[in-house]
Amino acid sequence: xxxxxxxxxxxxxxxxxxxxxxxxxxxxxxxxxxxxxxxxxxxxxxxxxxxxxxxxxxxxxxxxxxxxxxxxxxxxxxxxxxxxxxxxxxxxxxxxxxxxxxxxxxxxxxxxxxxxxxxxxxxxxxxxxxxxxxxxxxxxxxxxxxxxxxxxxxxxxxxxxxxxxxxxxxxxxxxxxxxxxxxxxxxxxxxxxxxxxxxxxxxxxxxxxxxxxxxxxxxxxxxxxxxxxxxxxxxxxxxxxxxxxxxxxxxxxx
Numbered sequence: 001x002x003x004x005x006x007x008x009x010x011x012x013x014x015x016x017x018x019x020x021x022x023x024x025x026x027x028x029x030x031x032x033x034x035x036x037x038x039x040x041x042x043x044x045x046x047x048x049x050x051x052x053x054x055x056x057x058x059x060x061x062x063x064x065x066x067x068x069x070x071x072x073x074x075x076x077x078x079x080x081x082x083x084x085x086x087x088x089x090x091x092x093x094x095x096x097x098x099x100x101x102x103x104x105x106x107x108x109x110x111x112x113x114x115x116x117x118x119x120x121x122x123x124x125x126x127x128x129x130x131x132x133x134x135x136x137x138x139x140x141x142x143x144x145x146x147x148x149x150x151x152x153x154x155x156x157x158x159x160x161x162x163x164x165x166x167x168x169x170x171x172x173x174x175x176x177x178x179x180x181x182x183x184x185x186x187x188x189x190x191x192x193x194x195x196x197x198x199x200x201x202x203x204x205x206x207x208x209x210x211x212x213x214x215x216x217x218x219x220x221x222x223x224x225x226x227x228x229x230x231x232x233x234x235x236x237x238x239x240x241x242x243x244x245x246x247x248x249x250x251x252x253x254x
Contacts, residue, residue: 002126005252006136006153008146010169014159015190015217017048019245020137022233023157025083025093026249027133029234033090034132034253037077037125039063041118041149042139043108046098050228052080056100064099066121067113073121074128085234094129115148122152133252142173150177155184155252157214161191162201167208174209186214188248194218214251215244 007023009016020038028036040048040063049059061076077094084093099105126134136149150156156177160166170187177185187205192198202213220241223232233242 002131002134003155003252004122004134004136004153005155005157006138006146006149007157007159008138008150008173009140009159010166010173012045012140014140014161014166016140016159017042017137018051018223018228018232019157019159019188019190019217019248020135021048021051022231022245023249023252024133024135025231025234026246027252028081028091028093029084029086029088030249030253031086031088032132032253033088035090035092035130036133036135037094037096037129037131038135038137039096039122039125040098040137041145042137043098043113043145044105044139046100046105047228048137049095049097049100051231052078052083052095053230054078054080054095054097059097059099062097062099062104063118063121064104064108066096067108067118069117072128073125077125077129083231083234085237092129096125115144118145119148119152142176147176147180150180150182153182155186156182157186157188157248157252158211159188159190162189162193162196171209174211185211186248186251187211188214189216191219192216215248217241217244 007020024038066073076096080095081093138146160170198216233245
């Protein structure tokens with residue numbers, strides 16, 4: 001049975017795609033032979049492919065092409081297993097990217113797409129690739145694509161920054177997930193300044209939302225320096241931030 005994890009944020013710039021790529025990679029290389037895929041459903045502003053070193057030429061098949069019924073979704077799944085720094089027998093990692101062509105993004109914004117057909121694609125992908133975990137990198141905010149993704153998810157990771165806008169916006173999105181009866185909801189706090197009291201911050205968030213904080217990731221010059229050119233937790237597994245990400249991955253797997 002494939003476990004579906006949606007990673008969402010109320011607004012852009014929270015580090016959602018970076019978290020998705022890092023957590024999914026840690027799950028894939030956990031040593032259990034996990035088969036993992038990520039689908040970039042942030043069709044208006046795709047970007048997660050950059051973390052896997054992919055360019056436009058490598059993404060000629062993508063989620064857009066599937067949604068326009070050009071080919072089966074598995075034809076758009078790129079094997080990115082090379083990103084893992086250790087690989088157990090039978091483990092694999094795939095990415096279904098979204099198109100970064102301006103014309104394709106404009107068409108999606110203009111015409112939309114069939115949400116039921118996207119869900120059908122998720123089912124076909126999990127079956128054809130024999131997935132243990134499917135990660136959905138959602139579009140920020142509340143829209144129909146997000147609602148559809150939440151309805152099929154076994155777990156939602158909300159990523160937020162410790163500021164007032166995110167505190168208020170996350171409250172709205174968490175309430176939606178509760179109404180949709182998502183089985184497991186967790187919050188990840190990102191870009192927390194080092195001088196913050198992390199225990200107190202976690203307690204405040206958990207008290208406000210009545211949801212467990214899966215991890216707090218501090219603002220890091222090292223992460224900024226990498227500039228999305230790779231998976232941080234795979235490159236620097238002994239870094240404290242990587243250890244927090246590994247802890248989040250363990251919660252995904254339990």
